[in-house]
Amino acid sequence: MTVQLSEASCTSSGAANSVLLAFTSKTARQIRGYGECFPCALLLAEAPPEQHADFDALVHDQDFGHSEVLYRATAPVDAVHFIQMGAVKLVRTGPTGEQRIVRVLKTGDSAGTESIFSQTYEHTAIALGDVRVCSIPVALFLKLVAGSGRTQMWLLQKSLTALNDVETWLLQLAGGSVSSRVRIARLMLKLCADNEGHIHRLPLKEMGAIVGLVEETVCRVISEFDRQGIIAKDGSGSVFGQRYFRGNIPALKKIAHEP
Amino acid sequence: MTVQLSEASCTSSGAANSVLLAFTSKTARQIRGYGECFPCALLLAEAPPEQHADFDALVHDQDFGHSEVLYRATAPVDAVHFIQMGAVKLVRTGPTGEQRIVRVLKTGDSAGTESIFSQTYEHTAIALGDVRVCSIPVALFLKLVAGSGRTQMWLLQKSLTALNDVETWLLQLAGGSVSSRVRIARLMLKLCADNEGHIHRLPLKEMGAIVGLVEETVCRVISEFDRQGIIAKDGSGSVFGQRYFRGNIPALKKIAHEP
DNA sequence: CGCTCCGTTGAAACGAATCAATGAAGGTGG
DNA sequence: CCACCTTCATTGATTCGTTTCAACGGAGCG
Numbered sequence: 001m002t003v004q005l006s007e008a009s010c011t012s013s014g015a016a017n018s019v020l021l022a023f024t025s026k027t028a029r030q031i032r033g034y035g036e037c038f039p040c041a042l043l044l045a046e047a048p049p050e051q052h053a054d055f056d057a058l059v060h061d062q063d064f065g066h067s068e069v070l071y072r073a074t075a076p077v078d079a080v081h082f083i084q085m086g087a088v089k090l091v092r093t094g095p096t097g098e099q100r101i102v103r104v105l106k107t108g109d110s111a112g113t114e115s116i117f118s119q120t121y122e123h124t125a126i127a128l129g130d131v132r133v134c135s136i137p138v139a140l141f142l143k144l145v146a147g148s149g150r151t152q153m154w155l156l157q158k159s160l161t162a163l164n165d166v167e168t169w170l171l172q173l174a175g176g177s178v179s180s181r182v183r184i185a186r187l188m189l190k191l192c193a194d195n196e197g198h199i200h201r202l203p204l205k206e207m208g209a210i211v212g213l214v215e216e217t218v219c220r221v222i223s224e225f226d227r228q229g230i231i232a233k234d235g236s237g238s239v240f241g242q243r244y245f246r247g248n249i250p251a252l253k254k255i256a257h258e259p
Numbered sequence: 260m261t262v263q264l265s266e267a268s269c270t271s272s273g274a275a276n277s278v279l280l281a282f283t284s285k286t287a288r289q290i291r292g293y294g295e296c297f298p299c300a301l302l303l304a305e306a307p308p309e310q311h312a313d314f315d316a317l318v319h320d321q322d323f324g325h326s327e328v329l330y331r332a333t334a335p336v337d338a339v340h341f342i343q344m345g346a347v348k349l350v351r352t353g354p355t356g357e358q359r360i361v362r363v364l365k366t367g368d369s370a371g372t373e374s375i376f377s378q379t380y381e382h383t384a385i386a387l388g389d390v391r392v393c394s395i396p397v398a399l400f401l402k403l404v405a406g407s408g409r410t411q412m413w414l415l416q417k418s419l420t421a422l423n424d425v426e427t428w429l430l431q432l433a434g435g436s437v438s439s440r441v442r443i444a445r446l447m448l449k450l451c452a453d454n455e456g457h458i459h460r461l462p463l464k465e466m467g468a469i470v471g472l473v474e475e476t477v478c479r480v481i482s483e484f485d486r487q488g489i490i491a492k493d494g495s496g497s498v499f500g501q502r503y504f505r506g507n508i509p510a511l512k513k514i515a516h517e518p
Numbered sequence: 519c520g521c522t523c524c525g526t527t528g529a530a531a532c533g534a535a536t537c538a539a540t541g542a543a544g545g546t547g548g
Numbered sequence: 549c550c551a552c553c554t555t556c557a558t559t560g561a562t563t564c565g566t567t568t569c570a571a572c573g574g575a576g577c578g
Contacts, residue, residue, distance in 0.1 A: 092426060092427075094431055095431070095515065095516055096516055096517070096518055098430075098435075098437070100429070100430050100435070102426045102429055102430065103426075114423070116419075117416055122423060122426075146408070146412075149405070149408055149411060152408060152411040152412065153405075155415055156411060156414055156415045156418060157376055159415060159418040159419055159422060160373055160375075160376060160418055162422055163373060163418060163421055163422045163425065166422060166426055167351060167361045167362075167381075167425055169429065170359065170361055170425060170428065170429045170433060171351045171353050171357075171361065172353055172354070174429060174433030174434055174435070175433055175434015175471045176357075176359070176433070176434050176470075176471025176472070177357060177471065177473070177567085178357065179533080180533080180534070203555095203556070203557090204556075204557065204558095205556085211435075212433060212434050212435025212436065213435070213534075213535090214436070214534075214535055214536080215556090215557085216534090216535080216536085216557095216558080216559085217533090217534060217535075219557060219558060219559085220534095220558085220559085222557095223557095223558075223559085242543095256354065257354050257355055258355065259355055436535085438565080439565080439566075462523095462524070462525090463524075463525065463526095464524085472566080472567095473567060473568080474524090474525085475525095475526085475527085475566090475567080475568085476566060476567075478525060478526060478527085479526090479527085479566095482525095482526075482527090
């Protein structure tokens with residue numbers, strides 16, 4: 001039996017060029033049970049059979065709780081992680097110690113692959129809420145990648161998507177002539193968790209670290225949105241309400257397109 | 260005769276992981292005369308002989324003058340360009356029309372490769388000063404890449420380097436809590452043309468488009484640097500003086516590390 | 519010569535950072 | 549179970565930096 005497995009079911013951002021990524025084989029789930037994780041399925045499907053044992057021995061699931069560290073900048077690169085569930089922030093530290101969140105990874109993204117050619121990680125990766133990942137030692141990962149053109153193309157595509165994301169980030173969120181109000185509206189649109197208006201809720205300080213604003217300013221803007229009924233602090237009191245906003249997406253989009 | 264050809268001689272930013280890129284063969288210059296251009300040399304060395312004719316027919320040098328457009332955002336992707344000489348700015352346009360320079364490419368970088376999986380370009384690429392590039396139709400490029408794992412790894416590495424650059428850009432230059440003075444000092448360090456203190460001189464408005472400041476503010480800061488003797492408007496009057504500043508690099512570095 | 523583009527400078531308006539103080543929530547240990 | 553402590557969110561008053569508006573001079577060009 002042959003089955004088409006496309007990344008569309010796994011990725012969150014951008015329209016994947018599925019021509020390159022669809023592959024025909026037994027589904028990964030059938031192969032070994034890594035079906036939940038597209039990258040693992042791809043790697044396994046492309047690996048020569050004699051490496052399957054390595055794979056089983058070295059690849060493992062890992063769970064992280066809120067604000068736990070997946071890896072730390074300047075630490076030696078030991079593994080790459082594929083996010084099966086949850087969100088992860090990538091933090092950079094500047095020459096004078098200033099910190100800034102440069103990306104937020106969601107389900108289907110990979111963490112650490114930026115650094116596979118470096119000696120040390122370039123970011124600190126921190127879980128936002130509960131996170132489940134597949135971890136692969138970097139040595140094995142490199143071996144598997146080297147042997148598979150398809151995996152290389154997949155990685156390349158992921159990397160280009162990430163590049164695109166960061167540039168969009170830079171354009172739309174980073175300071176400059178755009179008002180705080182607009183920047184935060186744009187940020188909220190980026191942090192959408194679904195199509196129901198659920199928005200990942202970060203601490204105000206973290207939002208500030210993304211858009212380059214101070215905690216208090218973020219608070220003021222969000223309070224204003226709240227007063228205008230554009231967002232609500234979903235089920236205040238419940239755990240849910242501390243993890244998500246509920247937002248009026250069209251209204252936010254309108255603001256995001258203001259000057 | 261076998262010769263090691265490493266990209267170190269071609270790239271400008273970051274320490275290339277030459278293990279991956281060094282390849283053993285006749286040098287490209289010997290092969291066909293594309294030796295000046297590392298990517299062409301690589302592609303040609305990796306291409307099967309029957310494609311060499313295509314290569315000769317379709318790959319050609321191209322020159323651009325100051326502020327000429329290499330390609331335009333939203334236009335269909337037709338070719339990728341390897342910069343042999345000069346500098347190119349990549350401009351993005353936001354939802355509300357705001358423009359921002361997200362990267363500046365220099366000799367050894369490639370333009371357009373970000374978009375090889377897209378239908379349309381993501382940036383507008385504009386020459387800064389005189390530029391010479393090698394242009395390859397994207398269809399041929401994709402064919403060559405698909406057939407060569409080494410080229411894929413090279414592209415991947417380039418892409419990761421670009422990602423790294425943009426994130427650094429975002430962290431260090433984009434607004435937020437960093438003062439205009441520091442941001443511009445950092446920008447000037449990025450625009451260094453050599454080790455003699457020559458700095459690429461962009462119109463004030465363009466500098467503003469990079470760091471997210473208004474023309475006038477940039478002017479004030481630069482005037483201040485001038486008054487303090489940190490930079491000079493190299494040989495005012497000469498063509499040279501309109502293309503470069505002369506800067507006191509250590510002094511600029513000192514400012515760049517201020518809070 | 520008049521035109522436009524670019525750089526330059528000043529004065530005033532605005533927005534965000536800063537400083538400061540308070541309240542709500544969660545965790546800890548008695 | 550409650551007092552304590554820490555962290556996070558909130559709000560106000562003030563200060564500071566950057567934008568905005570405006571005006572002018574110089575360079576290049578038709």
